[in-house]
Amino acid sequence: MPHSERRIIEQLRQLVGAPSVSSTDPHWDQGNRAVIDLLAAWLADLGFRTEIQEVSGGGAKANLIATLGSGPGGLVLAGHTDSVPFDEGRWRSDPLALTERDNRLYGLGSTDMKGFFPLALAAAASFRETPLQQPLIILATADEESSMDGARALVTAGRPKARAAIIGEPTSLVPVRMHKGIMMEALRITGRAGHSSNPELGNSALEGMHAAISELMAYREQLRERYSNELFQVAYPTLNLGCIHGGDSPNRICGRTELHFDLRMTPNGDNDTARGELEERMARIAAERDLAIELRPLIEPVAPFEEPAESRLVRIAEELTGHRAEAVAFATEAPFMHQLGMETIVMGPGCIDQAHQPDEYLALDQIRPCITLLEQCIRRYCL
Numbered sequence: 001m002p003h004s005e006r007r008i009i010e011q012l013r014q015l016v017g018a019p020s021v022s023s024t025d026p027h028w029d030q031g032n033r034a035v036i037d038l039l040a041a042w043l044a045d046l047g048f049r050t051e052i053q054e055v056s057g058g059g060a061k062a063n064l065i066a067t068l069g070s071g072p073g074g075l076v077l078a079g080h081t082d083s084v085p086f087d088e089g090r091w092r093s094d095p096l097a098l099t100e101r102d103n104r105l106y107g108l109g110s111t112d113m114k115g116f117f118p119l120a121l122a123a124a125a126s127f128r129e130t131p132l133q134q135p136l137i138i139l140a141t142a143d144e145e146s147s148m149d150g151a152r153a154l155v156t157a158g159r160p161k162a163r164a165a166i167i168g169e170p171t172s173l174v175p176v177r178m179h180k181g182i183m184m185e186a187l188r189i190t191g192r193a194g195h196s197s198n199p200e201l202g203n204s205a206l207e208g209m210h211a212a213i214s215e216l217m218a219y220r221e222q223l224r225e226r227y228s229n230e231l232f233q234v235a236y237p238t239l240n241l242g243c244i245h246g247g248d249s250p251n252r253i254c255g256r257t258e259l260h261f262d263l264r265m266t267p268n269g270d271n272d273t274a275r276g277e278l279e280e281r282m283a284r285i286a287a288e289r290d291l292a293i294e295l296r297p298l299i300e301p302v303a304p305f306e307e308p309a310e311s312r313l314v315r316i317a318e319e320l321t322g323h324r325a326e327a328v329a330f331a332t333e334a335p336f337m338h339q340l341g342m343e344t345i346v347m348g349p350g351c352i353d354q355a356h357q358p359d360e361y362l363a364l365d366q367i368r369p370c371i372t373l374l375e376q377c378i379r380r381y382c383l
Ligand SMILES: [Zn+2]
Pocket: 080, 112, 113, 144, 169
């Protein structure tokens, strides 16, 4: 095994060994600072200027912006440093101890996406003796798997700026230029409870919910007609009725009920329009039935993402990989990179099918092609 590959595996061993779960469940949620500090030290050794942006009070959660060279253009290689919670009992080996077997590196976050960083560092190291004409920026973020607060903090700060950004989420090194957005909403309907023997004694929230659900399902059909997009495997926006709670007894009129649903919009549409239209429809039902209906977001929404097929970055990535750019079913920080004004694609080592799973792994045969591809991208944007 060549020396550079040993260093990559050793770095990944340390990154996986630094737990950095992020979760909306406080029982699971951890900081990512240990991962950020490891990366900052290694990047400083490579000559990068490193800057740590605190995302939570005290800096237990942080982003890292590491820059080599300077100038108005350049390239960002971006990844998140957090992982999802894990079910240790279902792993064959310790999820926090990188384990090599069957030409794969097993460990929590090995493919999603701590594994990207040692490869980006190896690609950067090839330019140690070459002065860059435009900056190369390695960006490491916090909380992508939960709130995307790391990416939101970058947008607020207006940094980093470059011509283009590649997010190294696992795509088997195929360029991705589109994904859907995510909204998660709670719909709460409040009526008036009363004895079931006389409907005049109350105003049923459940019957109001029946009307609301019919309206949501009709709206879903409209979204499909308006915003279908053939690049996606599921080629239209989806709206899933996830869970519902309400009522207490068969002989009482239901006074309150709440539905949680998600809406995944294609880049043909946008979250704000959908939210406005949902509110309008729910307000109509509320008025017709004299109910209180409240629609509130359960998470900060993530916008759908689309990089135009004709953008320079997409064309370069297609040329270098020999693959047409695709759409994926998972959301990323790409819409935030877009907001910062950068051409953006998602393209990284490993396969999303292994992400968020027990026995997550990065196949060793992804390492060399990924480094070569990143070196070629750096050459295009920074030399
Ligand atoms: Zn990821």
